[in-house]
Amino acid sequence: MSLRHRLVGAARQRLKETLRPVVRRALAPSRSSLPASLWGLEFVPGRGLCLEGVSLAELTQRWGSPLHVVHLAALRRNVERFLAVPPGRAGGCEVYYSYKTNPVPGVLSFMHERGVGAEVISAYEMWLALQLGVPPERIVYNGPVKSDASIREAIERGIGLLAANHAEELDVFARHAAELKRRPRVAVRVSTGHGWTAQFGTPIAGGAALAAFRKARELGTLDVVGLHAHRGATIRTEAELEGFVAAVLDFTDTLHRELGLNLEVLDLGGSLCTPTVEHVEPRAWRLNQTFQRDLPAPDAAAALSIERYVARVVEQVESHFERRGRARPRIFLEPGRAMTGDTQLLLGRVHTLKAGPERTWAVMDMGINHAECVRNEYHQLLHVDRPEAQLAARPYTVVGPICTPGDTLYNAVRLPELRGGDTLAIMDAGAYCVPFATSFSFPQPAIIALDNGEERLLRRAETFEDQVAFDATQPPTAFRAAS
Amino acid sequence: MSLRHRLVGAARQRLKETLRPVVRRALAPSRSSLPASLWGLEFVPGRGLCLEGVSLAELTQRWGSPLHVVHLAALRRNVERFLAVPPGRAGGCEVYYSYKTNPVPGVLSFMHERGVGAEVISAYEMWLALQLGVPPERIVYNGPVKSDASIREAIERGIGLLAANHAEELDVFARHAAELKRRPRVAVRVSTGHGWTAQFGTPIAGGAALAAFRKARELGTLDVVGLHAHRGATIRTEAELEGFVAAVLDFTDTLHRELGLNLEVLDLGGSLCTPTVEHVEPRAWRLNQTFQRDLPAPDAAAALSIERYVARVVEQVESHFERRGRARPRIFLEPGRAMTGDTQLLLGRVHTLKAGPERTWAVMDMGINHAECVRNEYHQLLHVDRPEAQLAARPYTVVGPICTPGDTLYNAVRLPELRGGDTLAIMDAGAYCVPFATSFSFPQPAIIALDNGEERLLRRAETFEDQVAFDATQPPTAFRAAS
Numbered sequence: 013m014s015l016r017h018r019l020v021g022a023a024r025q026r027l028k029e030t031l032r033p034v035v036r037r038a039l040a041p042s043r044s045s046l047p048a049s050l051w052g053l054e055f056v057p058g059r060g061l062c063l064e065g066v067s068l069a070e071l072t073q074r075w076g077s078p079l080h081v082v083h084l085a086a087l088r089r090n091v092e093r094f095l096a097v098p099p100g101r102a103g104g105c106e107v108y109y110s111y112k113t114n115p116v117p118g119v120l121s122f123m124h125e126r127g128v129g130a131e132v133i134s135a136y137e138m139w140l141a142l143q144l145g146v147p148p149e150r151i152v153y154n155g156p157v158k159s160d161a162s163i164r165e166a167i168e169r170g171i172g173l174l175a176a177n178h179a180e181e182l183d184v185f186a187r188h189a190a191e192l193k194r195r196p197r198v199a200v201r202v203s204t205g206h207g208w209t210a211q212f213g214t215p216i217a218g219g220a221a222l223a224a225f226r227k228a229r230e231l232g233t234l235d236v237v238g239l240h241a242h243r244g245a246t247i248r249t250e251a252e253l254e255g256f257v258a259a260v261l262d263f264t265d266t267l268h269r270e271l272g273l274n275l276e277v278l279d280l281g282g283s284l285c286t287p288t289v290e291h292v293e294p295r296a297w298r299l300n301q302t303f304q305r306d307l308p309a310p311d312a313a314a315a316l317s318i319e320r321y322v323a324r325v326v327e328q329v330e331s332h333f334e335r336r337g338r339a340r341p342r343i344f345l346e347p348g349r350a351m352t353g354d355t356q357l358l359l360g361r362v363h364t365l366k367a368g369p370e371r372t373w374a375v376m377d378m379g380i381n382h383a384e385c386v387r388n389e390y391h392q393l394l395h396v397d398r399p400e401a402q403l404a405a406r407p408y409t410v411v412g413p414i415c416t417p418g419d420t421l422y423n424a425v426r427l428p429e430l431r432g433g434d435t436l437a438i439m440d441a442g443a444y445c446v447p448f449a450t451s452f453s454f455p456q457p458a459i460i461a462l463d464n465g466e467e468r469l470l471r472r473a474e475t476f477e478d479q480v481a482f483d484a485t486q487p488p489t490a491f492r493a494a495s
Numbered sequence: 496m497s498l499r500h501r502l503v504g505a506a507r508q509r510l511k512e513t514l515r516p517v518v519r520r521a522l523a524p525s526r527s528s529l530p531a532s533l534w535g536l537e538f539v540p541g542r543g544l545c546l547e548g549v550s551l552a553e554l555t556q557r558w559g560s561p562l563h564v565v566h567l568a569a570l571r572r573n574v575e576r577f578l579a580v581p582p583g584r585a586g587g588c589e590v591y592y593s594y595k596t597n598p599v600p601g602v603l604s605f606m607h608e609r610g611v612g613a614e615v616i617s618a619y620e621m622w623l624a625l626q627l628g629v630p631p632e633r634i635v636y637n638g639p640v641k642s643d644a645s646i647r648e649a650i651e652r653g654i655g656l657l658a659a660n661h662a663e664e665l666d667v668f669a670r671h672a673a674e675l676k677r678r679p680r681v682a683v684r685v686s687t688g689h690g691w692t693a694q695f696g697t698p699i700a701g702g703a704a705l706a707a708f709r710k711a712r713e714l715g716t717l718d719v720v721g722l723h724a725h726r727g728a729t730i731r732t733e734a735e736l737e738g739f740v741a742a743v744l745d746f747t748d749t750l751h752r753e754l755g756l757n758l759e760v761l762d763l764g765g766s767l768c769t770p771t772v773e774h775v776e777p778r779a780w781r782l783n784q785t786f787q788r789d790l791p792a793p794d795a796a797a798a799l800s801i802e803r804y805v806a807r808v809v810e811q812v813e814s815h816f817e818r819r820g821r822a823r824p825r826i827f828l829e830p831g832r833a834m835t836g837d838t839q840l841l842l843g844r845v846h847t848l849k850a851g852p853e854r855t856w857a858v859m860d861m862g863i864n865h866a867e868c869v870r871n872e873y874h875q876l877l878h879v880d881r882p883e884a885q886l887a888a889r890p891y892t893v894v895g896p897i898c899t900p901g902d903t904l905y906n907a908v909r910l911p912e913l914r915g916g917d918t919l920a921i922m923d924a925g926a927y928c929v930p931f932a933t934s935f936s937f938p939q940p941a942i943i944a945l946d947n948g949e950e951r952l953l954r955r956a957e958t959f960e961d962q963v964a965f966d967a968t969q970p971p972t973a974f975r976a977a978s
Contacts, residue, residue, distance in 0.1 A: 111936075112898060124974050127974075134896065139959045147974055413617065450933055
């Protein structure tokens with residue numbers, strides 16, 4: 013490095029250090045952390061944070077670290093809230109859990125036992141739902157890549173709803189239906205202009221979605237019962253929900269007017285938020301990275317709750333069809349993150365602390381290999397052992413075990429003073445942590461459930477042997493010494 | 496959506512469409528694709544692209560799709576280039592492959608049989624190297640998270656080099672060494688100010704690295720034989736290499752002067768590029784996303800080759816120590832991407848085409864679940880069936896099977912006209928595709944090797960059953976119908 017580069021680098025560094033406390037104070041977010049009580053956690057001196065009387069730190073001693081912990085009481089509550097009929101209404105919604113969000117059989121079965129159906133997006137997920145005993149009529153099959161075999165199985169078994177991701181898929185459905193001499197219950201996925209669209213759905217704008225419905229009916233072999241729409245971008249406010257639902261309802265009128273179609277099913281997809289999780293804006297990341305300014309914590313109380321979401325959906329749909337004098341269709345919901353997001357936490361241990369001139373790294377045994385979502389979203393990090401101790405003088409950079417600077421969980425986060433061996437909890441690990449997990453250099457962790465203070469293993473940790481179980485057996489290497 | 500929003504959105508859309516051809520032409524990169532011949536692929540009419548006479552499309556018919564194909568002849572060449580003694584030199588480098596880059600036993604064993612050692616960063620990877628028959632003295636153990644058990648095993652077995660990621664780790668090594676009454680061969684990892692640093696290494700600047708070496712020797716139980724440094728940021732030019740190596744060599748003088756230390760091992764880490772892969776700059780992404788301007792293809796011929804890299808390293812190190820009149824240390828290299836990156840390709844099929852007003856989506860059976868690296872780097876995409884046909888009128892958006900808009904492999908890429916069922920190849924899939932792979936809704940693909948025209952299975956594809964093999968058996972769900 014040239015002298016000039018060094019000088020410029022040093023000057024910039026000095027400036028950043030000088031500005032850091034000023035920026036941190038001046039631009040401090042109004043809320044920089046969320047209390048452990050939001051998740052039902054209690055601090056017991058000497059035992060640290062406890063859930064249903066069970067010490068989280070002791071869980072890692074019994075089951076290993078890192079460790080996923082599913083809180084079944086919280087999951088039960090979320091299921092009940094989604095399935096409840098809103099006060100003053102004749103009916104509620106039918107709920108299909110988005111398998112891809114947290115595809116753990118023990119979690120899925122728990123929901124199915126309480127009346128939640130399966131929303132699947134691949135041949136594998138449909139197979140899993142059937143394995144778990146979900147009746148075919150309680151399965152919704154979405155997704156842009158459905159194998160021929162899985163479409164045929166769905167048709168033969170009489171799946172509840174087979175949704176065409178794009179208009180082109182209708183021909184595939186029709187061909188299989190004709191060959192099997194069955195008439196599958198089909199929905200057409202549309203895109204509304206709200207949230208994101210990408211490769212999903214046929215746009216209402218411009219008439220493409222109407223043309224797809226027309227075609228679906230003209231094919232003659234499909235029972236076109238449903239309309240599918242998914243906002244995509246997270247729904248956090250009533251306004252976001254209502255704008256989206258209004259666009260869908262508007263299109264049901266078009267379908268009725270143009271095609272005389274009375275929908276049996278209105279599938280409004282998912283997208284409801286987890287109140288304690290929020291996408292972090294680029295500016296907030298930059299301030300956190302450059303000036304160690306705290307990330308803003310979400311306003312959980314202001315977020316649309318499950319109850320309010322269900323009530324608003326039912327109210328809006330019912331009143332729409334009441335005004336039109338048509339029968340209100342069945343409402344399907346496909347929650348993912350709103351159902352399981354806040355019902356699971358990930359525990360990990362501080363492997364070591366590395367002191368640097370500007371910061372202290374807390375090097376954990378868990379990383380982006382287990383919690384990739386932390387790179388884009390606010391997830392509360394809790395000190396399990398001494399949550400009430402005074403905050404350390406400077407923020408920590410919390411990193412994982414895999415050998416890349418990309419394995420940064422928290423660039424600058426304030427925590428009570430850490431020691432090697434301390435346990436930390438990443439909250440809201442029940443959405444997109446498990447499916448995005450990799451076996452990068454380290455085996456994947458176990459998943460346990462906590463059920464009224466009882467611990468139960470849902471998925472054992474991966475072993476070293478598991479990681480190469482599908483490989484052709486390698487004879488011990490004929491190792492040649494390098495010349 | 497309000498009328499105002501709609502109007503603004505429509506106007507912006509119209510502007511983008513008008514500007515698109517202008518921007519694409521005016522800012523066209525000088526090189527927008529790389530020829531298939533760079534990888535030894537040949538086009539045979541009627542059979543598509545062939546490697547060693549084997550049709551790639553036929554490979555997916557025999558082994559399934561998606562499919563990783565390892566080209567062993569290319570890997571053999573890379574191994575030989577790394578191990579060759581540069582012309583006019585007495586010795587070359589000792590090479591330790593970075594396991595995390597492509598941890599496939601069939602690939603690793605192939606390298607070990609040809610004299611390449613193992614660079615491991617976790618207890619699992621050390622276990623795997625020993626399983627594969629790598630002699631302990633041919634293993635380098637790096638990484639910020641080494642379990643106590645793995646450190647003890649490394650010491651007991653007499654591992655070649657145990658590298659302290661940070662100064663704090665030296666105490667851990669010393670404690671185990673004292674307990675085991677062994678004297679492990681230790682290196683201290685330093686950071687030079689070149690490339691990235693993050694949680695890795697102890698900085699030379701400010702004297703911390705020197706203090707760490709002093710401490711390592713004073714502990715008394717460690718045999719401090721080596722210095723470890725890793726540039727981190729990719730090395731693509733001689734200047735990048737030389738600046739980094741010069742900083743390391745400068746520090747070896749400090750160690751000699753201050754501590755009288757003559758290093759036995761100089762471990763220069765990895766970071767050498769794959770010539771046909773390059774990090775894509777944010778501006779190039781934005782232009783590609785907004786105006787469908789082609790991504791610039793790397794100038795492969797201008798990139799530092801393996802031969803030149805090895806020759807420059809040896810020359811620089813030898814002449815340094817010659818000038819100082821001290822013995823030249825052994826040089827360790829830890830290539831990852833430069834060794835295996837361009838020796839593997841990923842095949843996948845077009846599941847369906849989805850036509851939109853602005854673009855056509857090619858929906859593939861492979862996605863970021865198999866090729867996450869494509870999101871940050873240029874990777875040549877080849878049309879396997881009709882590579883020489885005329886380019887389609889507009890670029891394709893190539894997406895994967897998992898249900899998220901993030902599953903975009905190529906936002907806008909020009910290809911010959913696609914049909915459903917066509918096979919595409921993502922090139923240079925031999926670095927960081929396999930370790931970053933997930934089982935998100937779809938099982939992971941098989942990996943085969945092509946060896947002089949013979950096909951051999953290295954790793955079978957994951958099955959549905961595999962995905963839940965570690966889960967507690969779930970009794971068929973007592974499914975309760977929703978009220």
